[in-house]
Amino acid sequence: MLLSLLAFGGLAAVIGIALGVAAVRFRVEGNPLVDQIDAILPQTQCGQCSYPGCRPYAEAIASGDADINQCPPGGEDGVIALAELLGRDAKPINPENGVAQEKPVVAFIDESWCIGCTLCIQACPVDAIVGANKLMHTVIAAECTGCKLCLPPCPVDCIELHEIPQTTKTWTWPEPTVTPVKAA
């Protein structure tokens, strides 16, 4: 009796210490779920989800404050991926957050109208606009996420969104028309 008490007591102590050490030693910084959610989000940083960027929205989803259907740029595919990750049901994008953009777009500054006010530079979440005070600004097309945040601050409305034209490099094979599968 005493032996078994000692044996199990000792075992419990050893395992307890091991778990305690592991908890300190292999402590995970931050919430890995937030990273997983953030990896699915399109990183447009547009704020349409009502959070100031993709990461804050990911944090809100992880903590249960936000629903998974608030990201229009992510589209239906994004919602499905989030639903799979979180074990929830997919649902259509919440229209209050906006509608998904059909084709990828890029901001374009009409340089003949630009007055060099730097307001769009301050609004750009990914630093994709270059320029200086009273000097013409321009968009680095490769870095632009098409978030539209530069449109409202422009005092002369010289920024428009252009669809990214398709080239032979970006062209994709269309999906073949699905073969008719007859019921067995």
Add this chain to the structure above:
Amino acid sequence: MFGRKKAGFPGGVVLEGHKLYGQAGRTRAAPIPKELVYPLEQHIGQAARPVVAVGDLVQRGDVLARADGFVSAPIHASTSGTITAIEARPVPHTSHLAATCIVLTADGKDTTRGEPLWPIPSHPEKLTHEQLIGIVREAGIVGLGGAAFPSAVKLNPKDTARVDTLILNGAECEPYISCDGAAMIEDAEAIVRGAGLLKTLIKARQVLIGIEDQNTQALAQMQAACKAVGDRCVFVKTVATRYPQGGEKQLIQTLTGLEVPSEGLPIDIGIVVHNVGTAAAIWNAVTEGQPLTERIVTVTGSGVQHPANLRVRIGTPIRALIDACGGYRTQDGLRLLMGGPMMGVDLADDNLPVVKATNCILAGTRDDLAPPPDPMPCIRCGDCVEVCPASLLPQQLYWHARAHEFDKAQTLNLSDCIECGCCAEVCPSNIPLVQFYRFAKTEIRVADQERRKADQARARHEFRAERLEREKQAKEEARRRKREELAARQAAQKAADAAAPDAPADSADKAPSPAVQAALEKARQRLQAETAQNAPSGEGDDA
């Protein structure tokens, strides 16, 4: 099953040849057209950058566009004339999209550039590896088998010690195409000498030239050329006529028994493969100083009057080639392809130019290219698995592609699919299998690009947030310092006030200069005088 024993690679199908081998030795030069069009993107990699302007006069061999980056190739004028436009024109691509092209209007004189673009070596075999790569790059030579991969990149193995075998691909396995066959019969010596040169420079032990057994004339010519040149390390090898024998990985497996690892390159197993036409082009570039401005194109199919192999200047419109072969036999049910019936690119019309990758123009009627019957459900017969030369599971890949389960397709090595079309060829249900694989491949590529773009945007956004935070902290720091300074000054003043309570306030900080003191004194006196004067009148006003 039985196929595995016959050929060196698994699977494959035997197809009817429809080749023009009987016409060997009769390759004619196609007439030079009035207008030639050069797409800037006619090789794998970065598009070339134009170095000519509209109105420039050029001669044959002049550089029109330079290579832009490592995997790229320059483009040269293939006749003399005037540059008349640099604009978007339709290009021979499956997308039927337009891309930037340089348009050259020929002057009909066809003069060639006087001096060569690079010095012609008296002893080509004494060139260094770097010099040869330089020439191949400057000459704009790309793989002439159809993929148009810049040849200089393939000759640039990081570690030449690892190159064991150079393989020349003369196994023209796709039906109808016979341009390599024509090259091997007419330019046999250039091919063998080019092979020898490449072998010396990349320090390969041997050269194997793979030729299909149906092309007896080319086999004979190449063997004779080998004897004439007398290089003991160049071997002509007969391979079975079996599609896709001419696939790079398949030919390697047949000739050496080695398999290129999944997602790997031939150089990983010490092998470099070039097309026979490419070897001839390299030899001509080295010995004649001329860049790649023409190639052999097969113009064939039951839609043309007189099918033939033609030596064509790059940039010639396809219509001109058809005309050189006696025009169309019929317009009924005509389908134009660039390449062969298995892997060819559908062309929208015949106004498109010949590019470096154009090995064949197939004007097919319903006799050659029957429209595929309506697809039926997959019956899981497994025929596609038997014929797959890459040993994949076409049926599984099809299901995954259809269900958009691209990650599962990837785990089944979709990227190793060479899109040869054997599976679709034998499919009893006529399912367009290759289209499904191509669709899945591009979807995977697009998703990959999007992910990379998202990662970049995330990094930039985080950096910006960090920068804003830093700026905010710097501002706060400055404000705090200012406040502290002010507080310190006030404290010092208070301390001074306490130490000398009689001293006037203004002298607490610093003693004013005498002039200021005098002025202050004067002002005080005047103020006193004014108040003394104003006092009685003020009273009077009130009364």
